[in-house]
Amino acid sequence: MSKVTDQNKEAQPLTDVQLTRDTRNIPISKVGVKDVSYPIVVMDKNKKFQNTIARINMYVDLPHHFKGTHMSRFVEILNKYREEIALDKLELILATMKEKLGASNAHLEMEFPYFVEKKAPVSKAKSLMEYTCTFSASLSDTFDFVLGIKVPVTSLCPCSKELSSYGAHNQRSIMTVQVRYSEFIWIEDLIEVIEECGSSPVYSLLKREDEKFVTERAYENPRFVEDMVREATVRLLSMENITWFSIEAENFESIHKHSAYAAIERDKR
Numbered sequence: 170m171s172k173v174t175d176q177n178k179e180a181q182p183l184t185d186v187q188l189t190r191d192t193r194n195i196p197i198s199k200v201g202v203k204d205v206s207y208p209i210v211v212m213d214k215n216k217k218f219q220n221t222i223a224r225i226n227m228y229v230d231l232p233h234h235f236k237g238t239h240m241s242r243f244v245e246i247l248n249k250y251r252e253e254i255a256l257d258k259l260e261l262i263l264a265t266m267k268e269k270l271g272a273s274n275a276h277l278e279m280e281f282p283y284f285v286e287k288k289a290p291v292s293k294a295k296s297l298m299e300y301t302c303t304f305s306a307s308l309s310d311t312f313d314f315v316l317g318i319k320v321p322v323t324s325l326c327p328c329s330k331e332l333s334s335y336g337a338h339n340q341r342s343i344m345t346v347q348v349r350y351s352e353f354i355w356i357e358d359l360i361e362v363i364e365e366c367g368s369s370p371v372y373s374l375l376k377r378e379d380e381k382f383v384t385e386r387a388y389e390n391p392r393f394v395e396d397m398v399r400e401a402t403v404r405l406l407s408m409e410n411i412t413w414f415s416i417e418a419e420n421f422e423s424i425h426k427h428s429a430y431a432a433i434e435r436d437k438r
Protein backbone atom coordinates (compact mmCIF):
# COMPACT_ATOMS: atom_id res chain seq x y z
CA MET A 170 0.00 0.00 0.00
CA SER A 171 1.38 3.43 -0.90
CA LYS A 172 2.07 6.13 1.67
CA VAL A 173 -0.58 8.36 0.06
CA THR A 174 -3.34 5.68 0.40
CA ASP A 175 -2.29 5.04 4.03
CA GLN A 176 -2.67 8.71 4.85
CA ASN A 177 -6.10 8.83 3.17
CA LYS A 178 -7.27 5.84 5.25
CA GLU A 179 -6.11 7.47 8.48
CA ALA A 180 -8.03 10.64 7.67
CA GLN A 181 -11.30 8.68 7.26
CA PRO A 182 -13.48 7.55 10.21
CA LEU A 183 -12.89 3.83 10.88
CA THR A 184 -15.39 1.59 9.08
CA ASP A 185 -17.65 -0.47 11.35
CA VAL A 186 -17.35 -3.74 9.41
CA GLN A 187 -19.56 -5.58 11.88
CA LEU A 188 -22.51 -3.34 10.98
CA THR A 189 -22.29 -4.02 7.25
CA ARG A 190 -25.01 -6.10 5.65
CA ASP A 191 -24.81 -9.87 5.27
CA THR A 192 -26.86 -11.23 2.39
CA ARG A 193 -26.85 -14.96 3.19
CA ASN A 194 -30.09 -14.62 5.20
CA ILE A 195 -28.79 -16.77 8.06
CA PRO A 196 -29.31 -15.66 11.68
CA ILE A 197 -26.77 -16.84 14.27
CA SER A 198 -27.98 -18.35 17.54
CA LYS A 199 -24.84 -17.76 19.65
CA VAL A 200 -21.90 -15.45 18.94
CA GLY A 201 -19.57 -13.79 21.39
CA VAL A 202 -16.47 -14.35 23.49
CA LYS A 203 -15.33 -17.64 25.01
CA ASP A 204 -12.94 -18.52 27.80
CA VAL A 205 -12.44 -15.05 29.26
CA SER A 206 -10.67 -15.34 32.60
CA TYR A 207 -12.24 -12.95 35.12
CA PRO A 208 -12.62 -12.49 38.91
CA ILE A 209 -16.07 -13.25 40.33
CA VAL A 210 -17.68 -13.45 43.77
CA VAL A 211 -19.58 -16.54 44.94
CA MET A 212 -21.79 -16.76 48.05
CA ASP A 213 -20.15 -18.96 50.67
CA LYS A 214 -22.27 -20.71 53.32
CA ASN A 215 -19.67 -20.20 56.05
CA LYS A 216 -17.73 -17.08 55.05
CA LYS A 217 -20.54 -15.10 53.35
CA PHE A 218 -18.64 -14.85 50.08
CA GLN A 219 -15.63 -16.29 48.27
CA ASN A 220 -13.53 -14.62 45.60
CA THR A 221 -12.58 -16.87 42.71
CA ILE A 222 -11.65 -16.70 39.02
CA ALA A 223 -14.05 -17.93 36.36
CA ARG A 224 -13.61 -18.91 32.73
CA ILE A 225 -16.49 -16.99 31.19
CA ASN A 226 -18.40 -17.44 27.92
CA MET A 227 -20.75 -14.67 26.79
CA TYR A 228 -22.97 -15.04 23.76
CA VAL A 229 -25.89 -13.29 22.07
CA ASP A 230 -27.94 -14.03 18.99
CA LEU A 231 -27.26 -12.07 15.80
CA PRO A 232 -29.95 -11.18 13.21
CA HIS A 233 -29.30 -12.40 9.67
CA HIS A 234 -28.67 -8.94 8.20
CA PHE A 235 -25.61 -8.02 10.34
CA LYS A 236 -22.14 -9.19 9.34
CA GLY A 237 -20.81 -9.39 12.89
CA THR A 238 -21.37 -8.75 16.58
CA HIS A 239 -19.40 -6.17 18.56
CA MET A 240 -16.95 -8.36 20.43
CA SER A 241 -15.41 -5.56 22.48
CA ARG A 242 -18.73 -4.77 24.16
CA PHE A 243 -18.83 -8.14 25.95
CA VAL A 244 -15.60 -7.36 27.78
CA GLU A 245 -16.71 -3.78 28.35
CA ILE A 246 -19.77 -5.18 30.14
CA LEU A 247 -17.61 -7.44 32.33
CA ASN A 248 -15.51 -4.40 33.21
CA LYS A 249 -18.61 -2.39 34.05
CA TYR A 250 -19.62 -4.97 36.65
CA ARG A 251 -16.11 -5.77 37.88
CA GLU A 252 -15.82 -6.47 41.64
CA GLU A 253 -19.52 -7.41 41.67
CA ILE A 254 -19.92 -10.24 39.17
CA ALA A 255 -22.04 -12.56 41.29
CA LEU A 256 -25.18 -14.69 41.12
CA ASP A 257 -27.51 -11.81 42.00
CA LYS A 258 -26.10 -9.71 39.13
CA LEU A 259 -26.39 -12.30 36.34
CA GLU A 260 -29.82 -11.19 35.14
CA LEU A 261 -28.67 -7.55 35.08
CA ILE A 262 -25.50 -8.46 33.15
CA LEU A 263 -27.58 -10.44 30.64
CA ALA A 264 -30.03 -7.53 30.26
CA THR A 265 -27.07 -5.22 29.61
CA MET A 266 -25.72 -7.64 26.99
CA LYS A 267 -29.09 -7.67 25.23
CA GLU A 268 -29.29 -3.88 25.32
CA LYS A 269 -25.69 -3.06 24.31
CA LEU A 270 -25.67 -5.66 21.54
CA GLY A 271 -29.25 -5.21 20.33
CA ALA A 272 -29.95 -8.91 20.84
CA SER A 273 -33.07 -10.94 21.72
CA ASN A 274 -31.19 -13.62 23.69
CA ALA A 275 -28.11 -13.48 25.88
CA HIS A 276 -26.15 -16.32 27.47
CA LEU A 277 -23.56 -16.27 30.24
CA GLU A 278 -21.59 -19.38 31.22
CA MET A 279 -19.05 -19.44 34.01
CA GLU A 280 -16.83 -22.27 35.21
CA PHE A 281 -14.88 -21.66 38.40
CA PRO A 282 -13.08 -23.42 41.24
CA TYR A 283 -14.93 -23.21 44.57
CA PHE A 284 -13.29 -24.21 47.84
CA VAL A 285 -15.06 -25.94 50.71
CA GLU A 286 -13.50 -26.69 54.10
CA LYS A 287 -13.85 -30.39 54.84
CA LYS A 288 -13.07 -32.43 57.94
CA ALA A 289 -11.41 -35.85 57.62
CA PRO A 290 -13.90 -38.51 58.86
CA VAL A 291 -11.97 -39.78 61.94
CA SER A 292 -9.10 -37.40 62.75
CA LYS A 293 -11.31 -34.39 61.92
CA ALA A 294 -8.26 -32.79 60.30
CA LYS A 295 -9.47 -29.77 58.30
CA SER A 296 -8.52 -29.03 54.72
CA LEU A 297 -9.80 -27.12 51.71
CA MET A 298 -11.21 -29.11 48.84
CA GLU A 299 -11.72 -27.71 45.36
CA TYR A 300 -14.93 -28.33 43.42
CA THR A 301 -15.46 -27.18 39.83
CA CYS A 302 -18.76 -25.31 39.59
CA THR A 303 -20.72 -23.79 36.72
CA PHE A 304 -23.30 -21.02 36.44
CA SER A 305 -25.24 -21.11 33.15
CA ALA A 306 -27.67 -18.24 32.75
CA SER A 307 -29.78 -17.07 29.80
CA LEU A 308 -32.15 -14.21 29.24
CA SER A 309 -34.68 -14.13 26.41
CA ASP A 310 -38.15 -13.01 27.54
CA THR A 311 -37.54 -14.95 30.74
CA PHE A 312 -34.47 -15.59 32.90
CA ASP A 313 -33.10 -19.12 33.20
CA PHE A 314 -30.36 -20.27 35.55
CA VAL A 315 -28.65 -23.64 36.02
CA LEU A 316 -26.17 -24.38 38.81
CA GLY A 317 -23.69 -27.18 38.10
CA ILE A 318 -21.10 -28.90 40.31
CA LYS A 319 -18.57 -31.62 39.58
CA VAL A 320 -18.33 -33.75 42.70
CA PRO A 321 -15.49 -36.28 42.89
CA VAL A 322 -16.24 -39.49 44.83
CA THR A 323 -14.75 -42.97 45.24
CA SER A 324 -16.64 -45.84 43.65
CA LEU A 325 -16.02 -49.52 44.35
CA CYS A 326 -17.35 -52.09 41.88
CA PRO A 327 -20.10 -54.40 43.28
CA CYS A 328 -19.35 -57.02 40.62
CA SER A 329 -15.63 -57.07 41.36
CA LYS A 330 -16.34 -57.36 45.11
CA GLU A 331 -18.71 -60.29 44.52
CA LEU A 332 -16.37 -62.21 42.23
CA SER A 333 -12.94 -61.61 43.73
CA SER A 334 -11.35 -63.52 46.59
CA TYR A 335 -9.48 -60.35 47.60
CA GLY A 336 -10.37 -56.67 47.32
CA ALA A 337 -12.40 -55.05 44.56
CA HIS A 338 -11.42 -52.56 41.89
CA ASN A 339 -12.20 -49.01 42.86
CA GLN A 340 -11.53 -45.60 41.39
CA ARG A 341 -12.15 -41.89 41.51
CA SER A 342 -15.41 -40.93 39.84
CA ILE A 343 -16.90 -37.60 38.90
CA MET A 344 -20.58 -36.99 39.53
CA THR A 345 -21.84 -33.93 37.63
CA VAL A 346 -25.03 -32.46 39.00
CA GLN A 347 -26.97 -29.62 37.39
CA VAL A 348 -30.08 -28.09 38.95
CA ARG A 349 -32.74 -25.50 38.35
CA TYR A 350 -34.41 -24.44 41.59
CA SER A 351 -37.23 -22.33 43.01
CA GLU A 352 -35.41 -21.33 46.21
CA PHE A 353 -31.71 -20.66 46.64
CA ILE A 354 -29.50 -23.73 47.20
CA TRP A 355 -26.05 -23.58 48.79
CA ILE A 356 -23.30 -25.20 46.74
CA GLU A 357 -22.09 -26.81 50.00
CA ASP A 358 -25.48 -28.50 50.61
CA LEU A 359 -25.72 -29.90 47.10
CA ILE A 360 -22.18 -31.28 47.34
CA GLU A 361 -23.12 -33.11 50.57
CA VAL A 362 -26.15 -34.70 48.91
CA ILE A 363 -24.14 -35.94 45.93
CA GLU A 364 -21.21 -37.18 48.02
CA GLU A 365 -23.58 -39.66 49.73
CA CYS A 366 -24.18 -41.35 46.38
CA GLY A 367 -20.78 -42.90 45.72
CA SER A 368 -19.00 -45.58 47.76
CA SER A 369 -17.20 -42.87 49.76
CA PRO A 370 -16.55 -39.13 49.55
CA VAL A 371 -13.00 -38.07 48.69
CA TYR A 372 -10.89 -35.66 50.76
CA SER A 373 -7.79 -33.57 50.23
CA LEU A 374 -6.34 -34.48 53.66
CA LEU A 375 -6.51 -37.95 55.27
CA LYS A 376 -4.44 -39.24 58.20
CA ARG A 377 -3.83 -43.01 58.67
CA GLU A 378 -6.98 -43.58 60.72
CA ASP A 379 -9.01 -41.75 58.06
CA GLU A 380 -7.48 -43.79 55.26
CA LYS A 381 -8.48 -47.05 56.99
CA PHE A 382 -11.99 -45.68 57.51
CA VAL A 383 -12.60 -44.52 53.92
CA THR A 384 -11.15 -47.72 52.44
CA GLU A 385 -13.46 -49.86 54.57
CA ARG A 386 -16.45 -47.57 54.02
CA ALA A 387 -16.01 -47.86 50.24
CA TYR A 388 -15.79 -51.67 50.54
CA GLU A 389 -19.04 -51.72 52.53
CA ASN A 390 -20.80 -49.48 49.96
CA PRO A 391 -20.07 -50.89 46.49
CA ARG A 392 -21.70 -48.83 43.72
CA PHE A 393 -22.10 -49.13 39.95
CA VAL A 394 -22.50 -45.88 37.97
CA GLU A 395 -26.17 -46.89 37.73
CA ASP A 396 -26.41 -47.03 41.55
CA MET A 397 -24.78 -43.61 41.83
CA VAL A 398 -27.17 -41.78 39.49
CA ARG A 399 -30.18 -43.62 40.99
CA GLU A 400 -29.15 -42.72 44.55
CA ALA A 401 -28.75 -39.09 43.46
CA THR A 402 -32.13 -39.14 41.71
CA VAL A 403 -33.90 -40.39 44.86
CA ARG A 404 -32.38 -37.50 46.82
CA LEU A 405 -32.90 -34.80 44.17
CA LEU A 406 -36.54 -35.84 43.65
CA SER A 407 -37.17 -35.43 47.37
CA MET A 408 -35.77 -31.86 47.43
CA GLU A 409 -38.87 -29.78 46.75
CA ASN A 410 -36.99 -26.60 45.78
CA ILE A 411 -35.31 -28.40 42.85
CA THR A 412 -37.48 -28.02 39.76
CA TRP A 413 -35.21 -29.71 37.21
CA PHE A 414 -32.00 -31.70 37.44
CA SER A 415 -29.52 -33.75 35.51
CA ILE A 416 -27.05 -36.10 37.13
CA GLU A 417 -24.15 -37.89 35.48
CA ALA A 418 -21.61 -40.34 36.87
CA GLU A 419 -18.32 -41.19 35.20
CA ASN A 420 -16.05 -43.83 36.72
CA PHE A 421 -12.45 -43.59 35.53
CA GLU A 422 -12.10 -47.35 35.68
CA SER A 423 -8.93 -48.70 37.24
CA ILE A 424 -9.14 -52.01 35.33
CA HIS A 425 -10.18 -50.57 31.95
CA LYS A 426 -8.80 -47.86 29.75
CA HIS A 427 -12.28 -46.44 29.30
CA SER A 428 -14.84 -44.99 31.72
CA ALA A 429 -18.19 -46.34 32.87
CA TYR A 430 -20.94 -43.69 32.47
CA ALA A 431 -24.60 -43.16 33.41
CA ALA A 432 -26.96 -40.16 33.31
CA ILE A 433 -30.50 -39.24 34.37
CA GLU A 434 -32.42 -36.01 33.70
CA ARG A 435 -35.77 -35.11 35.31
CA ASP A 436 -38.03 -32.10 34.81
CA LYS A 437 -40.31 -31.70 37.82
CA ARG A 438 -42.05 -28.56 36.51
Ligand SMILES: Nc1nc2c(ncn2[C@@H]2O[C@H](COP(=O)(O)OP(=O)(O)OP(=O)(O)O)[C@@H](O)[C@H]2O)c(=O)[nH]1
Nearest residue numbers: 184185186187188200236237238239240241242243
Ligand atom coordinates in the same frame (compact mmCIF):
# COMPACT_ATOMS: atom_id res chain seq x y z
N1 LIG B 1 -17.53 -9.73 15.09
C1 LIG B 1 -16.29 -10.21 15.19
N2 LIG B 1 -15.31 -9.41 15.69
C2 LIG B 1 -14.05 -9.93 15.83
C3 LIG B 1 -13.79 -11.29 15.48
N3 LIG B 1 -12.50 -11.53 15.74
C4 LIG B 1 -11.98 -10.39 16.23
N4 LIG B 1 -12.90 -9.40 16.27
C5 LIG B 1 -12.61 -8.05 16.73
O1 LIG B 1 -13.37 -7.49 17.77
C6 LIG B 1 -12.96 -6.11 17.82
C7 LIG B 1 -13.96 -5.22 18.44
O2 LIG B 1 -15.05 -5.01 17.62
P1 LIG B 1 -16.20 -3.97 18.05
O3 LIG B 1 -16.79 -4.35 19.34
O4 LIG B 1 -17.16 -3.83 16.91
O5 LIG B 1 -15.34 -2.65 18.26
P2 LIG B 1 -15.74 -1.14 18.15
O6 LIG B 1 -16.41 -0.92 16.84
O7 LIG B 1 -14.52 -0.37 18.48
O8 LIG B 1 -16.76 -0.97 19.32
P3 LIG B 1 -18.20 -0.28 19.27
O9 LIG B 1 -17.98 1.15 18.96
O10 LIG B 1 -18.76 -0.52 20.64
O11 LIG B 1 -19.00 -0.98 18.20
C8 LIG B 1 -12.59 -5.74 16.42
O12 LIG B 1 -11.24 -5.38 16.44
C9 LIG B 1 -12.80 -7.02 15.63
O13 LIG B 1 -11.89 -7.21 14.63
C10 LIG B 1 -14.83 -12.09 14.92
O14 LIG B 1 -14.66 -13.28 14.58
N5 LIG B 1 -16.06 -11.50 14.81
